Amino acid sequence: MNILLWHVHGSWTTAFVQGPHTYVVPVTPGRDPDGLGRARTFAWPASVREATPGQLRDTPVDLVVLQRPHELELAERWLGGRRPGRDVPAVYLEHNAPDGDVPGTRHPCADRDDLTIVHVTHFNRLFWDCGTTRAEVVEHGIVDPGHRYTGRIGRAAVVVNEPLRRGRHTGTDLLPALAAAAPLDVFGMRTEGLADHLGLPPDRCRTADLPQHELHAAMAERRLYLHPVRWTSLGLSLLEAMHLGMPVVALATTEAVEAVPPGAGTLSTRPEVLAEAARRYLADPAAAAEDGARARQAALERYGLKRFLADWERLITEVCA
Known part of the structure; x- marks a missing residue:
């Protein structure tokens, strides 16, 4: 056909x-x-x-x-x-x-x-x-990228395109408070100047635009995946992070509440709860790896x-x- x-x-x-x-x-x-x-x-x-x-x-x-x-x-x-x-x-x-x-x-x-x-x-x-x-x-x-999680870098991965233009849709305004809990590596198109725009020190909010094969490797090295998106369908980067074996910290909005089951991370409509979850994963790499493994299993079962x-x-x- x-x-x-x-x-x-x-x-x-x-x-x-x-x-x-x-x-x-x-x-x-x-x-x-x-x-x-x-x-x-x-x-x-x-x-x-x-x-x-x-x-x-x-x-x-x-x-x-x-x-x-x-x-x-x-x-x-x-x-x-x-x-x-x-x-x-x-x-x-x-x-x-x-x-x-x-x-x-x-x-x-x-x-x-x-x-x-x-x-x-x-x-x-x-x-x-x-x-x-x-x-x-x-x-x-999702085309399974494999269980590649190491979490060796004590930072949170965020994947979003055009965070300055999309603003509140993608939760860009929430990043300063979350960056206080965990330093951020924000991957995506047109992320340049994000730290200056948010008034953050460069080391608390780094940005990069990587091709997919490099992006997956970079994500898997970060301790957790942060998804502060208020309004979207369901970010495929969230499902890719779960496939990689990353624990998820996400706003409990849109389809994320269906995609991320208990034990695979933290979902909440309260940014302070997400910030605390990020701190906990930074302090406890073993717990992060365990939740990430459960996230991967859930993603394989539902989004294979x-x-x-x-x-x-x-x-x-x-x-x-």
């Missing part, structure tokens, strides 16, 4: 393309957001093929995986008039929690009979108003790649029948 999807979310796509199909990703000369092509820093199999908009016109496509509202028009145009959901089976994959007037947020694909909206978390399905459109949940799956791909195969079969 040929599946057309855009390279929007590198970590999610890395898991999805491990399936048994051919995955066609658009590529443009400038590799703009609508034509990034294959990933450069993620390991994707040879079954992922690039196609220019001109090539897509004559490419057989059995399923379109839409991820952004404008891709409906883009796909129809690039596929030579074939309409997703009408002429080609299609699903709309919703990565994000809704913004704005959250209890009443209507999904862009609400009230359609030609699409299935696939949410990556049950939290997403609960908060999006999809109207009469069929809505399913396929929870995340085999379950993820099986769920998608079931859904693809239904949609394309």
Whole structure:
């Protein structure tokens, strides 16, 4: 089966393309957001093929995986008039929690009979108003990076992209108080200048943007994973940290309360409780390793790649029948 999807979310796509199909990703000369092509820093199999908009016109496509509202028009145009959901089976994959007037947020694909909206978390399905459109949940799956945790560096790892721009969404305002409990290593895109922005000494808040294989190694050396995110769907970095065997200290918000079971870390809506948990892990490496091992086991059971791909195969079969 040929599946057309855009390279929007590198970590999610890395898991999805491990399936048994051919995955066609658009590529443009400038590799703009609508034509990034294959990933450069993620390991994707040879079954992922690039196609220019001109090539897509004559490419057989059995399923379109839409991820952004404008891709409906883009796909129809690039596929030579074939309409997703009408002429080609299609699903709309919703990565994000809704913004704005959250209890009443209507999904862009609400009230359609030609699409299935696939949410990556049950939290997403609960908060999006999809109207009469069929809505399913396929929870995340992770390509297992292995149990690599050492925790030898007495610091907390935080993974977030654009923390200055995203602000309260990602809990950036909470970092100064948490940095007082545990020095932070913040990994992600556009993290430069974060310590100055927060008024923190450089040694309490270091930043770096690493490719995934280097990121996993760096995370696993830190004593704990800190997830101060207020509002998101479910950060894949949290699940990757659990797979690595890291204990988790996270805000008890969104889907994190389902993903992190008791004994795998500390969840709370009180930042002072998170700060105390971070101090405890810094002082007790053995307890950190024990909780991290439980976090890994829980992540393998719920967010393993085999379950993820099986769920998608079931859904693809239904949609394309």
